[in-house]
Amino acid sequence: xxxxxxxxxxxxxxxxxxxxxxxxxxxxxxxxxxxxxxxxxxxxxxxxxxxxxxxxxxxxxxxxxxxxxxxxxxxxxxxxxxxxxxxxxxxxxxxxxxxxxxxxxxxxxxxxxxxxxx
Amino acid sequence: xxxxxxxxxxxxxxxxxxxxxxxxxxxxxxxxxxxxxxxxxxxxxxxxxxxxxxxxxxxxxxxxxxxxxxxxxxxxxxxxxxxxxxxxxxxxxxxxxxxxxxxxxxxxxxxx
Numbered sequence: 001x002x003x004x005x006x007x008x009x010x011x012x013x014x015x016x017x018x019x020x021x022x023x024x025x026x027x028x029x030x031x032x033x034x035x036x037x038x039x040x041x042x043x044x045x046x047x048x049x050x051x052x053x054x055x056x057x058x059x060x061x062x063x064x065x066x067x068x069x070x071x072x073x074x075x076x077x078x079x080x081x082x083x084x085x086x087x088x089x090x091x092x093x094x095x096x097x098x099x100x101x102x103x104x105x106x107x108x109x110x111x112x113x114x115x116x117x118x
Numbered sequence: 119x120x121x122x123x124x125x126x127x128x129x130x131x132x133x134x135x136x137x138x139x140x141x142x143x144x145x146x147x148x149x150x151x152x153x154x155x156x157x158x159x160x161x162x163x164x165x166x167x168x169x170x171x172x173x174x175x176x177x178x179x180x181x182x183x184x185x186x187x188x189x190x191x192x193x194x195x196x197x198x199x200x201x202x203x204x205x206x207x208x209x210x211x212x213x214x215x216x217x218x219x220x221x222x223x224x225x226x227x228x229x230x
Contacts, residue, residue, distance in 0.1 A: 006161070034217045043205075044162070044220040093161045097216065105150070105211050107218055109161030 002028045002098040006110025013084055014118055021079045021113045023094030029074035030096035034107070035067075038091040050077040084117040091115075122206045127225045130200075136193040138224050140206030143187040148210045151182060152218065153191045155202040162205065162220075165191065196228045 003026040013019050023033055031052045036044040048069055049057040056069035066088075068080040077096075081088055095109040123141040130136040142151065153165040166173055166180045168189075173180040179192040193200055205223040209216060 004161075036220075043222050044156075046217050046219065049217060091159070095161070095218075105167060106164045107154075107162075107216075108164070112159065112161045114159070 002026075002096070002100075002108045004030075004094065004096050004108045004110045006094050006113055008113060009111060010114040010116070012116045012118065015085050016083055018080055018082045019084055019115060021081075021092055021094070021115075023077045023079070023096070023110050025075045025096045025098070025108075028096075028098045028100060030077075030098065031074060033071060033077040033094055033096045035069065035077075035079050036093045036095065038093060038112075044093060047079075081115065084115070086117045089115055089117045122208055122221055124204075124206050124221065124224045126222065127227070129227050129229060130193075130196045132198055132228055132230050133195055136196040136200065136226060136228070138191040138193075138204050138206075138226065139188065140191070141188045142206070142208045145186050145208050146210070149208045150211055151180065151186075151189045152207040152209060153178070153180065153204060154207065154218070154220075155200075155204045156223075157199075157202045165204075196226075198228050198230065200226065201228045202226060 005024045007022045033050040035047045037047050038044045047062045050069045050071040052071045058064045071077040091112050093112045095107045150167050150169050152167040154162040156162045166178050168180045182189045203223040203225050207218050
């Protein structure tokens with residue numbers, strides 16, 4: 001399978017600060033990556049679709065100015081939570097599709113980032 | 119995407135087969151059945167997928183009914199490490215990249 005690396009695994013920050021989360025495809029090129037958010041005891045909710053070299057597509061209700069997504073290369077997408085507040089505390093997960101034969105039907109996920117905003 | 123229905127929770131004894139059902143009565147002809155699982159505080163992990171034939175890999179088997187309105191994921195010999203939330207997702211494949219929409223899944227508890 002393909003490997004998706006997400007960093008950091010957890011982060012604690014003060015309210016009002018910004019936090020950047022990185023998502024890397026280690027052994028394949030990912031033209032498309034996805035960002036999910038998961039609150040405790042709930043399922044994953046798709047936040048946005050990140051396309052290399054173009055603007056991200058956000059799901060309804062997700063503030064694009066608050067959750068900045070940059071997909072500047074074929075192996076890296078970043079999610080920046082700007083001016084974080086306690087209600088942004090959540091588990092953030094990235095995923096990528098690998099278009100190589102045998103893998104293109106599947107999504108591969110990072111290990112997630114637990115964000116706690118104080 | 120077709121909607122899926124799964125039981126919220128199931129128990130299974132270690133070493134026994136775990137059979138996780140999923141209903142997807144509105145599935146379309148071009149939609150595949152996917153199974154992922156999420157161990158606590160980790161990202162989801164792909165298990166298996168299929169269109170209409172039964173599938174088997176090193177992790178599990180997928181049994182899809184002839185009318186494709188339901189399926190069962192089988193973990194042949196469950197271990198404690200199989201304790202996780204299992205998601206059944208129905209989705210058409212697109213080579214332009216696609217997201218998966220996760221429902222609530224089934225929380226499987228494997229007990230000693």
